[in-house]
Amino acid sequence: MTVTLADVAARARVSPATVSRVLNGNYPVATSTRERVLRAVDDLDYVLNGPASSLAAATSDLIGILVNDIADPFFGIMAGAAQTEIGGPGDGSGRAGGEKLAVVCNTGGSPARELTYLTLLQRQRAAAVVLTGGAVEDPAHQAAMSAKLAKLADAGTRVVLCGRPPLPDGESVLAALAFDNRGGGRRLTEHLISLGHRRIGYAAGPLERTTTRHRLEGHRDAMRAAGLYEDGGAAGDGRPAHAGDEERLTVHGSYDRSSGYDATVELLRREPGITAVVAANDTVALGAAAAIRDRGLRIPEDISVAGFDDLPFSVDVVPALTTVRLPLFEAGARAGRLAMGKETPPPGGIATIPAELMVRGSTAVPRG
Amino acid sequence: MTVTLADVAARARVSPATVSRVLNGNYPVATSTRERVLRAVDDLDYVLNGPASSLAAATSDLIGILVNDIADPFFGIMAGAAQTEIGGPGDGSGRAGGEKLAVVCNTGGSPARELTYLTLLQRQRAAAVVLTGGAVEDPAHQAAMSAKLAKLADAGTRVVLCGRPPLPDGESVLAALAFDNRGGGRRLTEHLISLGHRRIGYAAGPLERTTTRHRLEGHRDAMRAAGLYEDGGAAGDGRPAHAGDEERLTVHGSYDRSSGYDATVELLRREPGITAVVAANDTVALGAAAAIRDRGLRIPEDISVAGFDDLPFSVDVVPALTTVRLPLFEAGARAGRLAMGKETPPPGGIATIPAELMVRGSTAVPRG
DNA sequence: CTGTTAGCGCGTTCAC
DNA sequence: GTGAACGCGCTAACAG
Numbered sequence: 116m117t118v119t120l121a122d123v124a125a126r127a128r129v130s131p132a133t134v135s136r137v138l139n140g141n142y143p144v145a146t147s148t149r150e151r152v153l154r155a156v157d158d159l160d161y162v163l164n165g166p167a168s169s170l171a172a173a174t175s176d177l178i179g180i181l182v183n184d185i186a187d188p189f190f191g192i193m194a195g196a197a198q199t200e201i202g203g204p205g206d207g208s209g210r211a212g213g214e215k216l217a218v219v220c221n222t223g224g225s226p227a228r229e230l231t232y233l234t235l236l237q238r239q240r241a242a243a244v245v246l247t248g249g250a251v252e253d254p255a256h257q258a259a260m261s262a263k264l265a266k267l268a269d270a271g272t273r274v275v276l277c278g279r280p281p282l283p284d285g286e287s288v289l290a291a292l293a294f295d296n297r298g299g300g301r302r303l304t305e306h307l308i309s310l311g312h313r314r315i316g317y318a319a320g321p322l323e324r325t326t327t328r329h330r331l332e333g334h335r336d337a338m339r340a341a342g343l344y345e346d347g348g349a350a351g352d353g354r355p356a357h358a359g360d361e362e363r364l365t366v367h368g369s370y371d372r373s374s375g376y377d378a379t380v381e382l383l384r385r386e387p388g389i390t391a392v393v394a395a396n397d398t399v400a401l402g403a404a405a406a407i408r409d410r411g412l413r414i415p416e417d418i419s420v421a422g423f424d425d426l427p428f429s430v431d432v433v434p435a436l437t438t439v440r441l442p443l444f445e446a447g448a449r450a451g452r453l454a455m456g457k458e459t460p461p462p463g464g465i466a467t468i469p470a471e472l473m474v475r476g477s478t479a480v481p482r483g
Numbered sequence: 484m485t486v487t488l489a490d491v492a493a494r495a496r497v498s499p500a501t502v503s504r505v506l507n508g509n510y511p512v513a514t515s516t517r518e519r520v521l522r523a524v525d526d527l528d529y530v531l532n533g534p535a536s537s538l539a540a541a542t543s544d545l546i547g548i549l550v551n552d553i554a555d556p557f558f559g560i561m562a563g564a565a566q567t568e569i570g571g572p573g574d575g576s577g578r579a580g581g582e583k584l585a586v587v588c589n590t591g592g593s594p595a596r597e598l599t600y601l602t603l604l605q606r607q608r609a610a611a612v613v614l615t616g617g618a619v620e621d622p623a624h625q626a627a628m629s630a631k632l633a634k635l636a637d638a639g640t641r642v643v644l645c646g647r648p649p650l651p652d653g654e655s656v657l658a659a660l661a662f663d664n665r666g667g668g669r670r671l672t673e674h675l676i677s678l679g680h681r682r683i684g685y686a687a688g689p690l691e692r693t694t695t696r697h698r699l700e701g702h703r704d705a706m707r708a709a710g711l712y713e714d715g716g717a718a719g720d721g722r723p724a725h726a727g728d729e730e731r732l733t734v735h736g737s738y739d740r741s742s743g744y745d746a747t748v749e750l751l752r753r754e755p756g757i758t759a760v761v762a763a764n765d766t767v768a769l770g771a772a773a774a775i776r777d778r779g780l781r782i783p784e785d786i787s788v789a790g791f792d793d794l795p796f797s798v799d800v801v802p803a804l805t806t807v808r809l810p811l812f813e814a815g816a817r818a819g820r821l822a823m824g825k826e827t828p829p830p831g832g833i834a835t836i837p838a839e840l841m842v843r844g845s846t847a848v849p850r851g
Numbered sequence: 852c853t854g855t856t857a858g859c860g861c862g863t864t865c866a867c
Numbered sequence: 868g869t870g871a872a873c874g875c876g877c878t879a880a881c882a883g
Contacts, residue, residue, distance in 0.1 A: 117638065119860060130870045135862060145868060160634065165606040166543060167860035169534035170875050176603075185563045185587065191554035198553070198589045202596065216603045218586030219553065221566045228570065235544075235584040238533040266528070270485065372795060401799040408801070427740060431769040433776070433801045487876060498854045503878060513852060535876035538859050 118159045127155035138163060140213065169240055174271065176215045178243045178454055179236040181229060185221040187370070187398065188426050189443065193247050193277055194219045196447030201455055215242065215455065224321075224369075226256040233263045236272070243273040243454035247447070249326030250279050257283070264288065277450035278441075280325050281465050290453045290460035292446050292468055296326055296423075299439035299470030300333025303421055304393060306437070306472060308341045310480050312391040312419065315343070316382035317365045318375050318403050320395035327367070327395060330423060334393055335361060370395060375402025383410065390418060390481035397422035397429045397438055404432065404477070415479035425473050434476030441470055486527045495523035506531060508581060537608055542639065544583045546611045546822055547604040549597060553589040555738070555766065556794050557811065561615050561645055562587045564815030569823055583610065583823065592689075592737075594624040601631045604640070611641035611822035615815070617694030618647050625651070632656065645818035646809075648693050649833050658821045658828035660814050660836055664694055664791075667807035667838030668701025671789055672761060674805070674840060676709045678848050680759040680787065683711070684750035685733045686743050686771050688763035695735070695763060698791060702761055703729060738763060743770025751778065758786060758849035765790035765797045765806055772800065772845070783847035793841055802844030809838055 124131040129148055136142040137152040144152075155161075169175040180197050182190035201217035220236075222229040229251075236244055244267060250257070261284050264274050268287035276282075281291035307315055317334055320327035338344055344360040366381045368374030375394050379402065382389060392407070394400035400422030407418050414420050414434060422429060425440035446468050452458035492499040497516055504510040505520040512520075523529075537543040548565050550558035569585035588604075590597040597619075604612055612635060618625070629652050632642050636655035644650075649659035675683055685702055688695035706712055712728040734749045736742030743762050747770065750757060760775070762768035768790030775786050782788050782802060790797060793808035814836050820826035 121860080131861075132863080132871080133869060136869090139862080143868065148868085162602060162605050162634075164538070164608070164860055165603075166534040166537035166608060167875095168862075170532070170538050170877085171860075171862040173862095173875070175534060177607075179586070184559075185553070185566070186556050186559035188554050188556060188559075191552075191556075191559055195553045195589050195591070199591070202589075202599070214599060214603060216588075216600075216607070218547070218588055220584075220586055221563050221570075223563070223567070231570070231582060232584075234530060235533075235582060238531050239545075239584070240532070240534060266530075372799065401796060405799055428769060428796050431740065431773055431800065489876080499877075500855080500879085501853060504853085507878085511852065516853085532876050535859095536878075538861085539876075539878040541859070541878095 118161050119164070120161070123152065123155045123159055123161050126159060127152045173240065175240045175242060176213075177236065177239050177241040178215050178217045178245070179232065179241050180217065180219040180245045181222055181232055181247060182219055183222055183224045183248045184370070185219065188428075189396065189398075189424055190247055192426075192443040193447030193450070196444040197245055197277070197451035197454070200448050200451030200457070217451070224251075226251045226253065230256075230259055230263060233260075233267065237263070237267050237270065240270065241267075241272050243275065245275045245277055245450050245454050246279055247277045247450070248279060249320075249324045252323040252325060252328065261287075273454055273456065275450045275453045277446055278326075278443075278468075280329075285464060288464060290450075291465050292450055292453075293465065294326075294441050294446070294468050295470045296329035297333040297336070299423065299441070299472070300330040300393075301337045302333075302470075302472045303423070303437075303439050304334045304337035305341075306474060307391050307393070307419060307421065307478060308337060308343070310419070310478060312481050313343055314386060314389045315364065315391045315393060316379070316386065316389040318378035318382065318392060318394045318399050319365050319367045320370050320399070322367050330395060331365065364389070368395075368399070370399060372398055372402035372405070375399035376406045377402075379403040379406035380410075383407075391421070391478065392418060393421045395423060397424045397426045397436060400429075400436055400438070400477075401432065404436075415477055417482060419478040419481070421478055429473075430475070432477075437475045437478040438473050439470045440473050442468060486529050487532070488529070491520065491523045491527055491529050494527060495520045541608065542610060543608045544581075545604065545607050545609045546583050546585045546613070547600065547609050548585065548587040548613045549590055549600055549615060550587055551590055551592045551616045552738070553587065556796075557764065557766075557792055558615055560794075560811040561815030561818070564812040565613055565645070565819035565822065568816050568819030568825070585819070592619075594619045594621065598624075598627055598631060601628075601635065605631070605635050605638065608638065609635075609640050611643065613643045613645055613818050613822050614647055615645045615818070616647060617688075617692045620691040620693060620696070629655075641822055641824065643818050643821045645814055646694075646811075646836075648697075653832060656832060658818075659833050660818055660821075661833065662694075662809050662814070662836050663838045664697035665701040665704070667791065667809070667840070668698040668761075669705045670701075670838075670840045671791070671805075671807050672702045672705035673709075674842060675759050675761070675787060675789065675846060676705060676711070678787070678846060680849050681711055682754060682757045683732065683759045683761060684747070684754065684757040686746035686750065686760060686762045686767050687733050687735045688738050688767070690735050698763060699733065732757070736763075736767070738767060740766050740770035740773075743767035744774045745770075747771040747774035748778075751775075759789070759846065760786060761789045763791060765792045765794045765804060768797075768804055768806070768845075769800065783845055785850060787846040787849070789846055797841075798843070800845075805843045805846040806841050807838045808841050810836060
């Protein structure tokens, strides 16, 4: 039924070992025999048996790329870039010699599925694993992840982090490419403050996510540095009492549009006087903008809106979104090369990817 | 070094076969021994060797999902939905018993890479393959694809098409879920015509793609039915000569924003009098809208714009985009179930997924 | 319900 | 430069 290496060997009048050597190209083989073998391969439409090959060689050509949400271009861009570096163009011959199989796995943001996927990849003896996007900060999950990644690394799997901060115990990670979420968040809010905004709402991402926390911390750093959080002690001295400003001006949700909408409605309810809303990312900003418009307010005349990531659509919304650009494609490509062993890891295994402020039409000087 | 099934068997004081049975859950095993085995598995942190298992069983738990562009939510939504059905929630135990490994492969729209990925999946003895999105219509590639899919099916791989028309020779395909691109395209243009539009430009997708062709054909059907293409013979009878209207009012590009921008600039150059632009999809429509605005024209007062797919952002652009809704998530989920063998294929293996017109603010009665 | 016995198809020593 | 033999770790018959 299914044609095996032995069949090819018989047809080419060589030993199975020789066919194996031709296919893997790791040993010297006479040109004439190589041609004979390749012809036999084509004649028989032979396709290597991956499991058998992996079993004998104790390695596979699988490379897994984990993403939190495959429907979000934030991950799609990184994953696509990584695959570009891993998959090669393919020669269309259908032979696929020596190609790696770059596959992306969608965790949906669930810690359990993240671990399950890692186990599945471990089971396949994956050559490499790329983890993209923010990590969940639950201690139990972090410990489980560290343990799992250590085991993967032990088995020879290269582990690369892309857009995710390094692990506390990062021994098993080949390289961590971390985005400067904190710096980007800080500069974005500084921009708003420099325009004259003082009451700024923040539509944050889900709790216990590194990305959420770092962006929010950057924002709060800027707010505090400008003295814009007026808390507890201020009461009674004539200034308005803003007990718990930090908390009151922040609403958490998920990284999607409707969450941005809801958060903005809530922010406006808590503090009708805000003149700007900063969103956890561009998608959330879209929802924030919709909420503001539905309320009959104009952007940016009445309220400024800002996002994060600079996804392709951000330049197309009206007005175009002020945001923080992350070089997603470049980072993903680099992660792919790292996973392939085509690039040497940064010193210490850690690189911080800069974030660039992109000022567009959705932010302006506040009214009044 | 690496712990094997035999180690687990020794520790649990049973035979390797029993361990295998417990792990695969396919044969009856006494509860007490099962527990003993599972404890040994946990104690030893044992992870099944996938390649060895696949080799012995002649099947693997890999399921491949091919997409044309992983950064495009059109594909991300379908792929994510399929993975939901395939992957299960994962129990987080790290044991991952009997789970399938749903992986998405990004072809980037390249026929060569599509074939390469199929070969790689064939090599892995994938349990199923889901092909999403439009197919390339080049005859040579179609033949190669048919042959490859037949071989996959022969080897026991379930082949499912999602958002792609059935193959001419569809014997090897378990099920084909095709979107009603033609009907959707026709109804969209009929909507514009009913508003009073007569000169309508079309920013089409790439040539030789089924999706492109079907949507365009639907559009042209509506145009022709309304007598809006005035060609050759009309010259000299007092009506304006519109030689080759069909071609002149169509500009092809890729399925991205900048392509929509460029196409619209070209359409306006060829025919400044158009009152509406129909785009191949929502992303292209975004670019079209940008071109129109950059020209100082208003949407929809001066020019109406329409898209296709109804991606999540379409409701957020201003004005909200009139488009054709495709049930991407539902279709992807169904494809996933089909790939898992959890759902019986439609009669004849072919199902047409309806497309629903969504009228929003970007289309209106033409000026004048 | 459980143990025993054979391979699954290939990579990799070794010899030649 | 090439062939022969062995074993990778597991599942699938069979017995019992």
